[in-house]
Amino acid sequence: MRRWMCCLVTLMCTSATLSATPGHPRAEQQALELAKQAIALRSVRGPGNQTPQVAALFKSALLAGGFAERDITVTPVDDTAYLIARWPGTNPKLKPLVISGHMDVVEAIPADWQRDPFTPVLENGFLFGRGASDMKLDDTLAIAALLELKRQGFRPRREIILEFSGDEETTMKTSAIIAKELSNAELVLNVDGGGGLLDQDGKPVYLVWEGAEKMDVDFELTVTNPGGHSSAPREDNAITRLAAALVKIGAYKFKPELNDISRGYFTEAARFEPPEISAAMRAFAADPDNTQAAAVLRANPSYVGRIGTTCVATMLSGGHALNALPQRATANIDCRIFPGHPPAEIMAELERVAADPAVQFKDVTVGSVATDASPIRQDLVTAVTKAIRLGYPGVPVFPSMSSGASDSMWFRHENVPSYGVSPMFIKSSDHFSHGLNERAPLADIAPSITYLLSLVADLSK
Ligand SMILES: [Zn+2]
Secondary structure: OOOOOOOOOOOOOOOOOOOOOOOOHHHHHHHHHHHHHHHOOOOOOOOOOOHHHHHHHHHHHHHHOOOOHHHEEEEEEOOEEEEEEEEOOOOOOOOOEEEEEEOOOOOOOHHHOOOOOOOOEEEOOEEEOOOHHHHHHHHHHHHHHHHHHHHOOOOOOOOEEEEEEOOOOOOOHHHHHHHHHOOOOOEEEEOOOOEEEEOOOOOEEEEEEEEEEOEEEEEEEEEEOOOEEOOOOOOOOHHHHHHHHHHHHHHOOOOOOOOHHHHHHHHHHHHHOOHHHHHHHHHHHHOOOOHHHHHHHHOOOOOHHHOOOEEEEEEEEEOOOOOEEOOEEEEEEEEEEOOOOOHHHHHHHHHHHHOOOOOEEEEOOOOOOOOOOOOOOHHHHHHHHHHHHHHOOOOOEEEEEEOOOOOHHHHHHOOOOEEEOOOOEEEHHHOOOOOOOOEEEHHHHHHHHHHHHHHHHHHHO
16 A cells, blocks of 8 residues: 655745765666566456466565575465565574565556556656556565665675565455564564655655554444334334434544654644644644644645544445335444554444444454554664665655555554655655556656665664
């Protein structure tokens, strides 16, 4: 999953520019070639899923680059597979550094695309294809950077583990298995998350790293009723009762909240916003009980998800005949829970709001687990900031919380700190992950390799 956190009406300042640091041509070339080969493999869940072939492709690149056969495992799971590659450290007492990505992609219907989604195309400075930005190029940048470190003779003190899940976009079964298997990790660098923003002139504005995610939970609400003939209505009607509860839930606002990650985000992102939003961000970061500031942020679709838990009705059904009293009415409430709250607590809060014992609540969430925010680790912040500024001198770097789930969720659930640290910069207008005509800017490749070499070396030595 790749989400962009920005909705910048105006860009008020940027001193950052792209630097002309000497590159690493061999690694850059390898990242691009490998990404093109991976895009050509249709790693979509279901019949013909080629995720195992992507794993085989990545494995052969790692073997050719010096990884030992015994240190790479590709494990089939259902129609997919996951890969774990280990680079042993010189100090076996240190807990491993994990680099995390995924090999599967979201379905793409060729008829809807301008170019075939599973044929990589280089055009106008972009790599086009399903998975270009989410996240096959990120995967191959990580592979190429590790192999470059090996060529340079680097020897990590801490074991480096590169892992790729095979169903991040769907069931996350392999994601959960991997996180359990690697639950002794020191920290996780997830290259599927975070990232940089370019303004419309292509100048870098800022880079965010992600340290927290909201949990996606679904509650099913049901009202049942004896029913009967519609010519003889009863006081008690399943549809009406459910509707009354939904209206109350629709009007309800959860208490605004702040954690270290979102405080850091609002404090820093305020610099890039127009005056009203900027003032609200600063006021909210200073005091989450500031109702006026919360109201301004809540009114903005880009920020409503950042100031607390949200719950919204997403599906509704009821009744079985035009002329019968409904025997049953159901609705789905989709909640994005602020880190730190178990789903049961949020469901109890909604039950209090609905205040009707006839409305039955059931947690019907699939594939999601509760997480806390990862701590703001100074070693991580220092290493990310240093690494990204090698390619983008002076660029602002700050934390962010995502409103969707990635593989980081499974590691945080195992109490392993996990951070979204993609180095890819893109304009918000060029962002098409999960959508049509997905693309990644080729200009990102060189600074991304430089960044990964520095980041991985700093956090593993
Ligand atoms: Zn992704």
